[in-house]
Amino acid sequence: xxxxxxxxxxxxxxxxxxxxxxxxxxxxxxxxxxxxxxxxxxxxxxxxxxxxxxxxxxxxxxxxxxxxxxxxxxxxxxxxxxxxxxxxxxxxxxxxxxxxxxxxxxx
Amino acid sequence: xxxxxxxxxxxxxxxxxxxxxxxxxxxxxxxxxxxxxxxxxxxxxxxxxxxxxxxxxxxxxxxxxxxxxxxxxxxxxxxxxxxxxxxxxxxxxxxxxxxxxxxxxxxxxxxxxxxxxxxxxxxxxxxxxxxxxxxxxxxxxxxxxxxxxxxxxxxxxxxxxxxxxxxxxxxxxxxxxxxxxxxxxxxxxxxxxxxxxxxxxxxxxxxxxxxxxxxxxxxxxxxxxxxxxxxxxxxxxxxxxxxxxxxxxxxxxxxxxxxxxxxxxxxxxxx
Amino acid sequence: xxxxxxxxxxxxxxxxxxxxxxxxxxxxxxxxxxxxxxxxxxxxxxxxxxxxxxxxxxxxxxxxxxxxxxxxxxxxxxxxxxxxxxxxxxxxxxxxxxxxxxxxxxxxxxxxxxxxxxxxxxxxxxxxxxxxxxxxxxxxxxxxxxxxxxxxxxxxxxxxxxxxxxxxxxxxxxxxxxxxxxxxxxxxxxxxxxxxxxxxxxxxxxxxxxxxxxxxxxxxxxxxxxxxxxxxxxxxxxxxxxxxxxxxxxxxxxxxxxxxxxxxxxxxxxxxxxxxxxxxxxxxxxxxxxxxxxxxxxxxxxxxxxxxxxxxxxxxxxxxxxxxxxxxxxxxxxxxxxxxxxxxxxxxxxxxxxxxxxxxxxxxxxxxxxxxxxxxxxxxxxxxxxxxxxxxxxxxxxxxxxxxxxxxxxxxxxxxxxxxxxxxxxxxxxxxxxxxxxxxxxxxxxxxxxxxxxxxxxxxxxxxxxxxxxxxxxxxxxxxxxxxxxxxxxxxxxxxxxxxxxxxxxxxxxxxxxxxxxxxxxxxxxxxxxxxxxxxxxxxxxxxxxxxxxxxxxxx
Numbered sequence: 001x002x003x004x005x006x007x008x009x010x011x012x013x014x015x016x017x018x019x020x021x022x023x024x025x026x027x028x029x030x031x032x033x034x035x036x037x038x039x040x041x042x043x044x045x046x047x048x049x050x051x052x053x054x055x056x057x058x059x060x061x062x063x064x065x066x067x068x069x070x071x072x073x074x075x076x077x078x079x080x081x082x083x084x085x086x087x088x089x090x091x092x093x094x095x096x097x098x099x100x101x102x103x104x105x106x107x
Numbered sequence: 108x109x110x111x112x113x114x115x116x117x118x119x120x121x122x123x124x125x126x127x128x129x130x131x132x133x134x135x136x137x138x139x140x141x142x143x144x145x146x147x148x149x150x151x152x153x154x155x156x157x158x159x160x161x162x163x164x165x166x167x168x169x170x171x172x173x174x175x176x177x178x179x180x181x182x183x184x185x186x187x188x189x190x191x192x193x194x195x196x197x198x199x200x201x202x203x204x205x206x207x208x209x210x211x212x213x214x215x216x217x218x219x220x221x222x223x224x225x226x227x228x229x230x231x232x233x234x235x236x237x238x239x240x241x242x243x244x245x246x247x248x249x250x251x252x253x254x255x256x257x258x259x260x261x262x263x264x265x266x267x268x269x270x271x272x273x274x275x276x277x278x279x280x281x282x283x284x285x286x287x288x289x290x291x292x293x294x295x296x297x298x299x300x301x302x303x304x305x306x307x308x309x310x311x312x313x314x315x316x317x318x319x320x321x322x323x324x325x326x327x328x329x330x331x332x333x334x335x336x337x338x339x340x341x342x343x344x345x346x347x348x349x350x351x352x353x354x355x356x357x358x359x360x361x362x363x364x365x366x367x368x369x370x371x372x373x374x375x376x377x378x
Numbered sequence: 379x380x381x382x383x384x385x386x387x388x389x390x391x392x393x394x395x396x397x398x399x400x401x402x403x404x405x406x407x408x409x410x411x412x413x414x415x416x417x418x419x420x421x422x423x424x425x426x427x428x429x430x431x432x433x434x435x436x437x438x439x440x441x442x443x444x445x446x447x448x449x450x451x452x453x454x455x456x457x458x459x460x461x462x463x464x465x466x467x468x469x470x471x472x473x474x475x476x477x478x479x480x481x482x483x484x485x486x487x488x489x490x491x492x493x494x495x496x497x498x499x500x501x502x503x504x505x506x507x508x509x510x511x512x513x514x515x516x517x518x519x520x521x522x523x524x525x526x527x528x529x530x531x532x533x534x535x536x537x538x539x540x541x542x543x544x545x546x547x548x549x550x551x552x553x554x555x556x557x558x559x560x561x562x563x564x565x566x567x568x569x570x571x572x573x574x575x576x577x578x579x580x581x582x583x584x585x586x587x588x589x590x591x592x593x594x595x596x597x598x599x600x601x602x603x604x605x606x607x608x609x610x611x612x613x614x615x616x617x618x619x620x621x622x623x624x625x626x627x628x629x630x631x632x633x634x635x636x637x638x639x640x641x642x643x644x645x646x647x648x649x650x651x652x653x654x655x656x657x658x659x660x661x662x663x664x665x666x667x668x669x670x671x672x673x674x675x676x677x678x679x680x681x682x683x684x685x686x687x688x689x690x691x692x693x694x695x696x697x698x699x700x701x702x703x704x705x706x707x708x709x710x711x712x713x714x715x716x717x718x719x720x721x722x723x724x725x726x727x728x729x730x731x732x733x734x735x736x737x738x739x740x741x742x743x744x745x746x747x748x749x750x751x752x753x754x755x756x757x758x759x760x761x762x763x764x765x766x767x768x769x770x771x772x773x774x775x776x777x778x779x780x781x782x783x784x785x786x787x788x789x790x791x792x793x794x795x796x797x798x799x800x801x802x803x804x805x806x807x808x809x810x811x812x813x814x815x816x817x818x819x820x821x822x823x824x825x826x827x828x829x830x831x832x833x834x835x836x837x838x839x840x841x842x843x844x845x846x847x848x849x850x851x852x853x854x855x856x857x858x859x860x861x862x863x864x865x866x867x868x869x870x871x872x873x874x875x876x877x878x879x880x881x882x883x884x885x886x887x888x889x890x891x892x893x894x895x896x897x898x899x900x901x902x903x904x905x906x907x908x909x910x911x912x913x914x915x916x917x918x919x920x921x922x923x924x925x926x927x928x929x930x931x932x933x934x
Contacts, residue, residue, distance in 0.1 A: 003137075005207045006200075015197040022189050022363075026182075029368035037372070041364040049357045056200045056353045063138075065568065066145055073149035076596045077156040079683055081163060084632045087687065087699030088164055129493035129570075131908075139495040139569040146561045150599040157603035157633050161618045169624055246623070247614030255616070298623040305617055309610060313603075 464527025490572025560594025586651030649786030661728025738789025745781025770830030821857025
């Protein structure tokens, strides 16, 4: 039973951080940073998710195998997204991220 | 060879009651459970991943329509739900903590709190869905009496809180400040907004389904905790249930900004 | 001919008193079993049923194509035939074939464990497969589906008036069966190995099942959600793939092939694991380049996720996307070739015996070579545009799926039959059926390469009235009937052997591997004592003398 018990203090600290970050999510959304909007929103969300994964889900204290499993999950999701977009963002009529293809028009 | 082997027929009488017959010891059983749960969560990542893929693609194609449609969602309710879920994650984490230190009553209290928070989330979600139904914002013709109609509020002569048309026009052409008069967006605007609502319902619907399953799981855990099944030696069910619950929370952590806050800067007067 | 009984009591010729089969006899003891061996038998029965159901549709297809005109059935009916053939064969036979039967039976035995890590989940996965199968059967009985096994949108989501929903729900459900099997295998292989069973001592069968499980776990959820979205689209009447609201039907193809291309390796990799076992056992040699073969399995599994776009060269995918996918696809040939080379190198100077499993294994290598290299033709964009959606493609993937997976499955089934049932199969009949299958298979599918290259499209009930085309199609249909006879033979002699076959000793092939160290059939707990492994995999050479003497020679 080599189990690591995370103290209650850490749980409450993480909880506080998550609350702050939630408010931050909302607050930054009120301002327009142009293309950075998505980046900022995702950065905050990823930070929150990392806190939950590392502390609430104990990954920080887990075996290397668990860490590899977690990372591979997100890695495969990235594969799916990147390779699919490699098609869409190189189609004629699109202008990269945010581009509306010329052929996409009416109902 | 003989000195290192155990007989496989039965565990010695000293073995823990929760040790299943095919495992050598509790450590191995716990390790297998944790790994299995994490692999299951990876499959969940990929399951939601397919929808995130669709979201990314269509949002990049239809930024304007998605922002306008996002503004139709109730940010307050979304925000409250985010807070509720994070609180439930805390209580869940504490339930795991108390199971590790072996405080039966506190496990039960924390599990019940988690359940209540989860139910609160679902109730708020239900109000949101009903609101969408009333406003004819459920995509397609699922309810034949209320097919999707982006302009339903205007047609009913009600006061529209936000002018989607103006929003869209502003998005695409920030210089042209609308001067009170209606600027019709292009004909596909409404249907592209419908796509947003489809993705919204698909993603939050499947997320809510996971919440329902999670609450079912919590009920079982609570009964087990009540009957004093857990101890510092054996509490993997609570731990694995916690992993699942936190995962569902993480999905929402992404869904909230990606669905509710796309066009928030357009309405708040912020800049 | 040496009879096991005539060998002076060297080998046990009576079945062990207590084994997993005679532990209990009630139906309940089978339907509620948590024993991985019994669950494997349940799977075996289930997928055999679906194999012959899918085969029946293949018969209808071949009969229709006997003549150029669509005279046997209406074209609409023909569409349903090839769809149901594909759906049943892929989702209900090929995906569960080797892993759910042989894998389920052998993974714990080979690593020295008492059971899979999650026995209840293992049983659940069988029930899930059956429930999914019932939905698909309902779709068959109610009137069929005509979308093709790929369920391409917008036809499947909007236009088809057949029983798409039932079939889609069935496919969605069976996916979870596969996920749970994969999850169980990964956890079992990680946590339940016997003392001394290090990763490099694992049989290659285990490595290939580990790799397969990775695909099941990482890929299947994506197709599940994709099918779900198609279902939602049919319910809502608009959806993610609907162009009317700015959706892109080609996104369906991306999500679908993200799983379904790796799914080809779900079907193939376990077969490759079987072949590694057979080749070493019947050439009495250590595997040439064990680590290369082991890592090739992982390589195929992981790399297989990068190549799905080669199914979409003519779909509207951007040319740059196609170039990338075409380029990436060529590289998947490397791990596949490593395997073929290493099997061949293992044969070199081996002491080869041509027992039935070995016949299947040798057939597999040849078929896989043809199927694999024609795959490279299809990876080339220019050539693919010529042969896309022709019978060339059909021949290519049948060489992999039937010539590969089914051959390996049958080879493995014969090889481990003594372990599964405690009885030997009749060697003479088995060799005959292997030969018939070899001839029938080639006669069925080789002409399809030719007629496909000439331009005959797949999925049409009729074709131009050209004497050469018809001749090739008649050859193919003739071959299919021979192939069918070859498949029916084991259906007769294998059940026969369960009652009348000779009792099998623990290790009839003199093979290495933990599964041969327990009795045939094994006891419910698999081993009397937890084995401790102190030897390397496939140590055939040092034991060669002793083992060859003990080996049972075929009885004709």
